[in-house]
Amino acid sequence: MVSEKYDPKGIEGKWQQLWAEQNVFKALEDSPKPKYFCLCMFPYPSGNIHMGHMRNYSIGDLISRYKRMRGFNVLQPMGWDSFGLPAENAAIQRNIHPRDWTLQNIAQMKVELKSMGIGYDWDREVTTCLPEYYRWEQLLFTKFLEKGLAYKKTGQVNWCPKCETVLANEQVQEGACWRCDSSVTVKELSQWYLKITAYAEPLLSDHGQLQKKWPQRVLDMQKHWIGESRGGKIQFQVDGSSEKIEVFTTRPDTLLGVTFVTIAAAHPLAEKLCKAPQSLEELEKIKVAVALRRPDEETTEKKGFFTGSYAIHPITGEKIPVWVGDFVVMEYGTGAVMAVPAHDQRDFEFATLYKLPIKQVIVPKGEKAKDTLKEAYTGSGELIQSGGFNGLDNEVAKETILKELEKKQCGVSTIQYRLRDWGVSRQRFWGAPIPIIYCESCGTVPVPEKDLPVELPMDITFLGKQGNPLEHHPTFSKTNCPKCQKPARRETDTMDTFVESSWYYARYTDPKCSTGPFAKSKADYWLPVDYYVGGVEHACMHLLYSRFFHKILRDWGYLSGDEPFTRLLTQGMVIKDGAKMSKSKGNVVTPSSILDRFGADTARLFSLFAAPPEKDLDWNEKGVEGCHRFLQRLWRLFYPHQSVLSEPRANEKEINFSEKCLVLRRKTHWMIQKMTEDIESEKFNVAISAAMELVNELYSALTDNDKFFFSQDGKWTLQEAMESLLLCLAPFAPHITEDLWHEMGHKTLMVLASWPHFRPELLAESKFTLVIQVNGKVRDRVEVSKDMSKEEIQKLVLGMEKLKPFIEGKALKQFVYVPERIANVVVV
RNA sequence: GCCUGGAUGGCGGAACUGGUAGACGCGUUGGACUCAAAAUCCAAUACUCGCAAGGGUGUGAGAGUUCGAUUCUCUCUCUAGGCACCA
Numbered sequence: 001m002v003s004e005k006y007d008p009k010g011i012e013g014k015w016q017q018l019w020a021e022q023n024v025f026k027a028l029e030d031s032p033k034p035k036y037f038c039l040c041m042f043p044y045p046s047g048n049i050h051m052g053h054m055r056n057y058s059i060g061d062l063i064s065r066y067k068r069m070r071g072f073n074v075l076q077p078m079g080w081d082s083f084g085l086p087a088e089n090a091a092i093q094r095n096i097h098p099r100d101w102t103l104q105n106i107a108q109m110k111v112e113l114k115s116m117g118i119g120y121d122w123d124r125e126v127t128t129c130l131p132e133y134y135r136w137e138q139l140l141f142t143k144f145l146e147k148g149l150a151y152k153k154t155g156q157v158n159w160c161p162k163c164e165t166v167l168a169n170e171q172v173q174e175g176a177c178w179r180c181d182s183s184v185t186v187k188e189l190s191q192w193y194l195k196i197t198a199y200a201e202p203l204l205s206d207h208g209q210l211q212k213k214w215p216q217r218v219l220d221m222q223k224h225w226i227g228e229s230r231g232g233k234i235q236f237q238v239d240g241s242s243e244k245i246e247v248f249t250t251r252p253d254t255l256l257g258v259t260f261v262t263i264a265a266a267h268p269l270a271e272k273l274c275k276a277p278q279s280l281e282e283l284e285k286i287k288v289a290v291a292l293r294r295p296d297e298e299t300t301e302k303k304g305f306f307t308g309s310y311a312i313h314p315i316t317g318e319k320i321p322v323w324v325g326d327f328v329v330m331e332y333g334t335g336a337v338m339a340v341p342a343h344d345q346r347d348f349e350f351a352t353l354y355k356l357p358i359k360q361v362i363v364p365k366g367e368k369a370k371d372t373l374k375e376a377y378t379g380s381g382e383l384i385q386s387g388g389f390n391g392l393d394n395e396v397a398k399e400t401i402l403k404e405l406e407k408k409q410c411g412v413s414t415i416q417y418r419l420r421d422w423g424v425s426r427q428r429f430w431g432a433p434i435p436i437i438y439c440e441s442c443g444t445v446p447v448p449e450k451d452l453p454v455e456l457p458m459d460i461t462f463l464g465k466q467g468n469p470l471e472h473h474p475t476f477s478k479t480n481c482p483k484c485q486k487p488a489r490r491e492t493d494t495m496d497t498f499v500e501s502s503w504y505y506a507r508y509t510d511p512k513c514s515t516g517p518f519a520k521s522k523a524d525y526w527l528p529v530d531y532y533v534g535g536v537e538h539a540c541m542h543l544l545y546s547r548f549f550h551k552i553l554r555d556w557g558y559l560s561g562d563e564p565f566t567r568l569l570t571q572g573m574v575i576k577d578g579a580k581m582s583k584s585k586g587n588v589v590t591p592s593s594i595l596d597r598f599g600a601d602t603a604r605l606f607s608l609f610a611a612p613p614e615k616d617l618d619w620n621e622k623g624v625e626g627c628h629r630f631l632q633r634l635w636r637l638f639y640p641h642q643s644v645l646s647e648p649r650a651n652e653k654e655i656n657f658s659e660k661c662l663v664l665r666r667k668t669h670w671m672i673q674k675m676t677e678d679i680e681s682e683k684f685n686v687a688i689s690a691a692m693e694l695v696n697e698l699y700s701a702l703t704d705n706d707k708f709f710f711s712q713d714g715k716w717t718l719q720e721a722m723e724s725l726l727l728c729l730a731p732f733a734p735h736i737t738e739d740l741w742h743e744m745g746h747k748t749l750m751v752l753a754s755w756p757h758f759r760p761e762l763l764a765e766s767k768f769t770l771v772i773q774v775n776g777k778v779r780d781r782v783e784v785s786k787d788m789s790k791e792e793i794q795k796l797v798l799g800m801e802k803l804k805p806f807i808e809g810k811a812l813k814q815f816v817y818v819p820e821r822i823a824n825v826v827v828v
Numbered sequence: 829g830c831c832u833g834g835a836u837g838g839c840g841g842a843a844c845u846g847g848u849a850g851a852c853g854c855g856u857u858g859g860a861c862u863c864a865a866a867a868u869c870c871a872a873u874a875c876u877c878g879c880a881a882g883g884g885u886g887u888g889a890g891a892g893u894u895c896g897a898u899u900c901u902c903u904c905u906c907u908a909g910g911c912a913c914c915a
Contacts (some may be wrong), residue, residue, distance in 0.1 A: 118886055217832050224831070229914070249915060262915090302913075327913040339880045346913060380859050418914060536909080609853070610840065616908090618840060626853050627831045636868085686842065689852035696852090703870075775895040778848060781901045822847045 006635035012735040016117050021053050024751050027075035029822055030527045036062040036072035037526045039505055039565075041534030041542070042126070044078045045105040046086055048114040050623050051574040051581055051607075052535065054591040055617060058607040059571055060533045060686070061118045065533075065731035068119075068678050069755035075526055076119055077508040080106050081136075083497045088430045091462045091654030098430040099458070104131055112342050112592055116600045117734055124511045128500035133507065134432035137499060137519035141435055142446040143556060148749040152444070153421075158188035163741050164468075165428060174738055181321040186291060192493065196548050200417040201651070203547055206562050213615065215395040218539040225540045227418025232402045233334060234411040236261055236311035239319055243269055246309055248333030248416050252405070253338040253397035256386035257361035258323045259351065261303065261311050266291055266330040273322055276308030286326050301489070302327045302350050314410045315387070315401075325350060340739060341376065348376040362394050422545065424496040427459065427468040431494025439481035440489040440588040451613070454490070468492055494740050499544055502549040505529050508700040517556075523559040529557030530567050536570035536614075543568070552800055569682060572616035581619070590621055601733035602628040610682040610731055633695055634729075638722065644715050645722055646745045660701065661717040665762050667697050668721045673759035677726045684732075691729055694721060714802025719744075727756045772797055773824040790817045797823050 019025065035529070041061035043053055044217045065075040082100075087098035106127065107520060113120070144150035162182040196203075204226050207219050218652060231250035238245060245261055263270060265286040274280045282305040289303070304325035311322050328337055339360040341351035351358055360369040366379040383392045424452055425434065433454040435447035447454055457476055459467050463576055470476050470492040483490040503517065509526040510518035528550075534542075543565075550564040573580050576587040602621025606627040611617040638645060658663065671694045678687035694821045701708055710713045721745065727738040730750055742748040765786070770793070780802045784793065794815050797803065803825065810827035817823050 003890070147884085215833095217909080220832055224911055225910090227914070231915080247915075251915080267846085325913090328915075329913075332914045334915095339915095344915075349913095390915095416914080418911095454915070533869090612841080615834095615841095620854070622854050623840070629854085632868095648904085683842095685840090686852080687844075692852055699869085769848075773847085773896070776847095782850070814895055815846095818847055825897050 004639055006602060006632045006736070008631075010601050011484075011739045012115070012117060015735050015738045016114060016305075018749070019117075019751060023260075024106060024749060025076065025121050026123060026206065027077075027121045028342075029522065031073035033071055033073040033077065035065045035526055036064075036531075037075045037509075038067065039077070039508070039528045039529045039533070041505060041532075041538065042501070043109065044084055044086070044748065045082050045102055045109055046127065047105045047108065047194065048118075049109055049591050051589060051619065054116065055574055055602060056533055056535075057113065057116065057118050058604040059569065059613055059735075060531075061604070062608060062679070062731045063531050063533070064119055064686060065734060065751065066503050067690045067755060068751070069730065071726070071754065074122060075508070076125075077124040077126070077505060077511070078113065078118075078120040078122070079124075079508065080109075080128065081497065081501050081504070082129035083431045083494075083500060085428065085430070087129075088462065091430075095462075097360075097458060097460070099129065099456070101264040102430075112595075114404075115595055116591070116604065119734075124508050126504055126507050126511050128432075128504060129430070130678060131455050132514070133657045134500070136507070137432050137495065137503070138435040138447070138452050138454060139449055140503070140517065141413065141495070141499075142449070143434075144194055144552075145446050145457055148554075149198060149552070151193055151195065152190055153193055154188060154190045158186050159189075161185060181527070186301050187425075189425075191423045192436075194202055196545070197417060197419055197549050199551055200419050200550055201415070201421075202562075203544065204228055205545070206551075209563055210568075211361070213566060214757070215536070215570050218536065218543065218568065218570060222544055225419060225544065229416045230413075230418060232411055232413045233315060233406070234405060236314060236338070236561065237322075237410075238273065238322070239310040239312055240271075241309075243272065244410075245269060245322065245336050246334045247275040247336045247338045248414070249338055249429075251340065251398070252342065252401045252411070252413075253383065253392075253394040254343045254361055255315060255338070255358045255401050255405075256340050256383070256389065257340040258320060258338045259311060259341060259359055260323055260327040260339045261309075262323045262328050262337050262350065263322055264328040264330040264335040265326065266325075267328075267335045270307075270324060273307040273309040274324075276306055279305060279307055279324075283324060286324060289333065290329075298821070304350060307619045308533060313445070314405060314408060321356075322461075323350075323354075323356075331420070332418065332472050341375060342370055343376050343378055345376040345378065348373070352611045359385060360459075364636040395564070403712055414509045422496075422498075422548075424499055425493040427492075428494050428495055429456070429462070429469045431497060431501065433470070434491045434493050435494055436491040437479055437481060437488050438491065439486060441482060441486060442481050442483040442488075445481055445483055445488070451482065462713045469471055469495075470495075482756065490645065498541060498545050502545040503553065505532075506553065506559060515724050520557070520559060527559055528561050528564050531567050531569070532565040533569045535573070539570070550737070569613060571613045572611065574619055575616045576619040581827075589621075594624065596625060598628045598736070601631055601736050605631065605688065605733050610685070610686045611751065612685055613682055630692060632735065633699070634725065635740070637695060638743065640742060641709055641718060645719055646743060647715070647719075648745065649719055650712070652717055655713050657669050657713045657717065658711075661713045662719060662762075664701060666765070668717075669726050669762045672724055672728060672756050679731070685729075689731060691725060692726060724756050726750065727753060746751065768820045769821075770797075770798070771822045772803065773822060774803060775826055776824060779803055779806060786820060790819075793817055793823055797825060813818065 036061055040056050060076060064074050068074045082102045085103045090101045091098045096692055141150060160182055160611060189209060204223065207223065212218060229250050231248060232252045233246050233248050234252065235244045235246050242626045245263065248263065265283055266423040270283055271280065271482050274283050286303060299815055302508045303324060304323050306323045307324060309322045310319040313320055328335065339347040339350065341347040341356065342360040343362055358373060360373065361383055362377065363369055363377065363384055364380045369384060383394060383397050385391045389397055389401060402411055402413045414614055433456060435452060435454045437447060441446055457473055460473060477490045477492050480486065480487055506527060510522035530777045533705055544800065546564050551562065552562060553559050578587065579585050579587060581588050591603060603626060606624045609627055610620065610623050649710065671690045675687045678684065678690065709718045726741050732738040736753065767783050767785055768784050770784045771778055772782065780800060807827050812825065813828050814826040816826065
């Protein structure tokens with residue numbers, strides 16, 4: 001017997017246990033149903049579940065449960081992105097091994113997740129800090145090396161003095177470390193890189209497959225991040241030397257407007273070209289200034305100097321001066337630009353400052369060159385002062401000129417990307433060791449597969465400074481060369497944690513595989529992920545790296561398909577009092593406190609109701625209470641009628657429904673339709689409101705006449721409404737609905753029930769509310785029959801008393817009638 | 829500066845392909861129940877003029893298209909996120 005009071009604590013644990021005992025969330029590959037892989041971005045095990053997690057997983061579980069009810073074989077796994085800095089910080093502060101700290105946190109968070117009643121297949125749990133996971137990542141790294149897609153490069157890297165670690169460009173935000181916010185400095189280090197740039201083109205072009213299924217802004221952000229520029233590389237011979245300066249330009253059409261060449265201070269030829277007096281000192285000054293420049297620094301006046309050397313224009317053969325400019329960066333393109341001051345604003349400013357010639361070569365069609373330019377003209381037009389190219393449309397000229405240069409073998413059309421290779425070395429302990437051995441005779445040798453994994457040692461001391469403790473470990477770095485067996489040194493750098501999260505989704509398809517990262521058959525069955533939910537902050541890093549790995553794994557034959565995630569939902573942050581919840585702001589509300597007070601169903605319902613999923617959610621205690629109140633209302637709708645509701649349903653055909661029942665049944669089927677559509681279109685907050693409307697309507701029916709539900713048709717109507725409500729709310733509030741479902745007499749678990757079908761014929765009405773306007777302003781409304789013709793409607797409307805003051809004495813200009821909606825009388 | 833979103837009551841948010849603006853929830857007010865309170869139930873709730881009937885105004889601002897615009901077009905303001913000497 002159901003108790004009078006809704007007691008979430010009493011029912012939630014009970015059903016969670018039953019679901020677990022009956023293994024309802026276990027995903028197997030031998031189902032006749034179509035597969036559905038629903039995935040939420042896995043958490044970093046920081047200690048406790050926070051509101052962002054709760055929102056994320058409520059969305060994922062809603063989709064998973066909904067799809068299961070729609071007849072899909074659903075896989076929803078959970079795991080732990082468990083390498084990372086906080087574990088090392090904890091190790092330093094508390095003298096505990098990062099592994100122990102991490103595993104404790106995982107245990108704690110798992111308890112919290114379970115108390116939320118999320119339907120995970122826990123048999124597929126993946127923990128990235130365990131050797132059974134990272135050994136495969138190490139294997140993949142050796143494949144990268146073998147395929148020439150991993151390489152070592154010495155260069156300037158971002159160095160965080162506090163974390164004592166290298167940061168990827170992507171991890172530097174406004175000159176500060178993305179995690180600890182310290183100012184980032186520059187340091188020379190030898191680093192491992194993965195050649196993501198080799199996949200720039202497919203990463204960009206496969207966006208076509210994601211259109212409409214991923215948020216447009218994520219696609220846009222990735223597109224800018226990859227930053228494709230089409231243009232050409234053009235060589236300028238250095239006058240009196242065999243050296244060539246290669247420039248990259250997107251505007252080969254302006255080639256005849258080149259009046260000088262500007263190179264970066266870090267350009268390899270810079271020193272050689274500095275022939276003018278004092279030019280070497282100038283070079284040094286600019287080098288230092290550029291090196292100290294912060295990424296977020298505002299651009300001031302451009303600085304530069306003439307080197308004393310000249311280059312030969314590839315078309316005209318003219319001698320043009322070579323300058324060094326601080327605005328030319330070595331990292332992009334070729335580190336040298338052809339300066340066209342008339343058609344590039346930066347070149348224009350530079351030329352104006354140093355009084356260099358400005359030559360116009362493009363003018364709007366039919367116009368002539370201006371006497372003086374106030375700024376660069378970057379628009380389109382036709383070529384002038386360009387010899388044989390005169391009169392050409394500049395878009396056409398781009399190709400024509402490049403072709404001419406190709407003939408002369410001093411130019412080629414290319415595509416330049418902004419994307420840079422992915423530096424994966426970290427001078428950190430708590431990460432997957434890079435499986436490399438340095439041998440004095442054999443050089444850089446990958447650890448053979450049979451020796452994997454390279455495991456992290458347990459006996460380790462954390463100082464909190466002096467970089468990676470692995471370097472100070474007595475034996476870790478000491479090993480023998482796999483090739484020649486001589487003593488050799490093991491790499492002590494570990495991998496960026498983004499490497500783990502780049503392929504974890506695939507590991508879920510075969511999480512215990514001990515012969516490889518996963519079996520291809522399993523991956524082919526489950527992948528791609530059908531629905532991926534997580535924060536938009538991962539738009540450019542995690543989501544790009546995962547796409548890169550997926551293409552790599554496809555090309556190496558590990559799996560099939562071009563893209564890892566078919567559909568992406570980026571959920572907003574959880575905000576309180578106008579700011580993101582954070583410890584420093586002291587505005588944190590923990591999910592566990594909400595679970596204790598209101599239960600999991602309320603917490604989940606509120607997470608889904610308070611805002612559309614992609615928008616920020618403002619945490620509001622009163623709103624939580626409102627959701628709790630709704631569930632209580634649902635409970636109380638059931639309780640007084642439990643004897644009626646638990647009776648077996650009669651045959652619908654034998655019931656003669658009163659008008660009142662038909663109205664209620666219409667609302668029931670309207671709700672089913674509305675909720676189905678709204679869930680499909682990710683408007684979860686609106687879906688919930690439809691259920692609330694039906695509950696309100698049922699309450700009203702009861703207030704009118706409390707004996708209503710004892711009549712045959714009333715009872716049937718209530719049973720149908722209640723059953724539909726429970727089924728539709730099941731993905732939002734699974735415990736209370738499961739409980740009431742069983743109270744209604746069902747013997748099987750609701751989790752496994754089918755989603756209800758709405759009956760269109762019950763939604764049909766013979767009447768509708770006609771809105772009557774005069775000159776576009778609403779003046780009245782009237783109930784009319786659907787089978788009235790336009791003429792009949794017009795006659796009815798024009799004869800209406802209420803309209804008289806607005807139309808009398810005026811001429812009817814037009815009568816607009818939109819069937820079943822609106823009638824507009826236009827008078828003048 | 830550039831790119832992409834967004835702007836609707838006191839608040840969170842609804843609104844089909846251009847067709848009743850404000851669903852649903854919160855809050856507020858009033859009522860019922862109660863000795864009383866809480867809880868619950870019912871009702872009202874954009875602003876404004878009016879005793880009322882009824883009228884006027886209203887979706888960031890301004891224009892435009894239309895019988896009719898929160899929705900489409902243009903200009904602008906504010907705001908969030910992303911990018912930035914990218915050749």
